[in-house]
Amino acid sequence: SVFHLGAQTIVGTASRSALSTFEANVRGTWNLLEACKTNDRLIERVVVASSDKAYGVHETLPYTEDAPLQGIYPYDVSKSCADLISFSYFHSYGVPVAVTRCGNLFGGGDLNYNRLVPGTIRQALRGEAPIIRSDGKLVRDYFYVRDAVQAYMRLAEALPGEKFTGQAFNFGTETPVSVLELVDVILKTMGRKDLKPTILNEAGNEIPKQYLDCTKARNMLSWSPAYSLGEGLSETISWYGNHLGYAPAKNAAGVR
Numbered sequence: 001s002v003f004h005l006g007a008q009t010i011v012g013t014a015s016r017s018a019l020s021t022f023e024a025n026v027r028g029t030w031n032l033l034e035a036c037k038t039n040d041r042l043i044e045r046v047v048v049a050s051s052d053k054a055y056g057v058h059e060t061l062p063y064t065e066d067a068p069l070q071g072i073y074p075y076d077v078s079k080s081c082a083d084l085i086s087f088s089y090f091h092s093y094g095v096p097v098a099v100t101r102c103g104n105l106f107g108g109g110d111l112n113y114n115r116l117v118p119g120t121i122r123q124a125l126r127g128e129a130p131i132i133r134s135d136g137k138l139v140r141d142y143f144y145v146r147d148a149v150q151a152y153m154r155l156a157e158a159l160p161g162e163k164f165t166g167q168a169f170n171f172g173t174e175t176p177v178s179v180l181e182l183v184d185v186i187l188k189t190m191g192r193k194d195l196k197p198t199i200l201n202e203a204g205n206e207i208p209k210q211y212l213d214c215t216k217a218r219n220m221l222s223w224s225p226a227y228s229l230g231e232g233l234s235e236t237i238s239w240y241g242n243h244l245g246y247a248p249a250k251n252a253a254g255v256r
Contacts, residue, residue, distance in 0.1 A: 001044060001045050001046075001047075001156055003046075003049070004046065004049060006028055008078075010075075010114070011053075011073070011075045011205065011206060012133075012203070012204075012246075015205040021074050022081075023076060024074075024078075026078055026085070029086065030089075033097065034089075035083065036089070037089060045097075045156055046086075046097040047098060047100060047152055047155055047156050047159070048097055048100070049087075049100050050079050050082060050101045050102075050158060050168070050213070051102060051153070052141065052170070053071060054071060054079035054080045055070070055080075055081045055193070056068075056076050056080065057072065057208075058070075061176075062141075062176075062211045062212050063170065063210070063211070064213045064215075069084065071207040076207065078120065079092070083099050087166055092165035092245070096160035098159055098164050099167070099168040100152060100155060101171070102151070102169075102172060103142060103210075104116075104140045105145050106144065106145065106234070107235075107239070108240065108243070110145075116179060116183070120197075121186060121188050121240045122244065124186065124187055124192045124195055125246040127195070128195070129197060131188070131200065132200065133202055133203045134199075134202075134206060136179045136204055137180070138203075138207075138208060138209070139177065140179070140211065141173055141174065141176055142173065142177065142229060143172045144218055144225070144229075146226070146235075147171070147173075147225040147232070148171065150223075151169075151221075151224065153223075154163055154221050155222045157179070158221060163230045169215045169216055170211040170216065171214060173225050173228070174213065174214055176210075176211035179234050185229065189230065189233055190237055199235070
């Protein structure tokens with residue numbers, strides 16, 4: 001079993017360095033799939049971790065798996081290409097591959113504090129105002145990492161079934177929220193509603209609204225998320241509190 005999880009995952013980094021992003025996300029994908037093709041006797045299944053960014057900008061939301069892949073910014077294009085390469089290796093060479101397209105992943109263990117969830121939690125633990133690099137209006141589907149792991153495993157267990165190979169599956173909470181709404185939930189959960197975010201409005205090459213329809217995964221894989229957004233954030237906040245050595249706030253409130 002092969003899980004292709006390696007990628008350059010930061011939109012801002014992709015915008016500043018398109019070539020290295022294409023090297024990692026596009027060349028990295030075909031290198032891995034070429035190795036799987038060459039060693040086909042050893043490979044029963046390949047799960048390629050993609051992203052909702054592969055769809056690009058669409059007026060019709062939520063995204064379904066049959067929506068065109070039309071990324072225009074470097075990161076989005078890299079994911080669109082990786083998906084198409086995956087399908088090409090299935091149709092041309094029979095590599096037993098399927099693609100996951102997830103919302104914005106969050107959870108304990110992510111130490112990139114430039115990302116919204118870990119950055120906001122760390123700032124709130126320190127008593128600092130959260131920094132929002134966008135205008136706060138971007139809408140996303142935030143997806144807890146424990147649910148993502150279960151989704152990947154469920155798909156892997158279904159492979160190499162012929163109904164699943166060469167297919168893409170959306171995984172998410174189907175609960176779109178704006179950046180400002182997410183920060184508000186985090187601060188409320190942490191009992192830090194006194195902190196007001198600073199909005200820099202300097203993010204570029206971002207898709208305004210993205211969220212997923214997960215009907216296909218529910219119907220074909222009998223999958224649904226085990227955690228609500230609030231439950232996932234509560235566990236995540238606890239992880240960072242322990243990791244960074246902060247006791248939980250006495251007035252912290254759980255949010256479902």
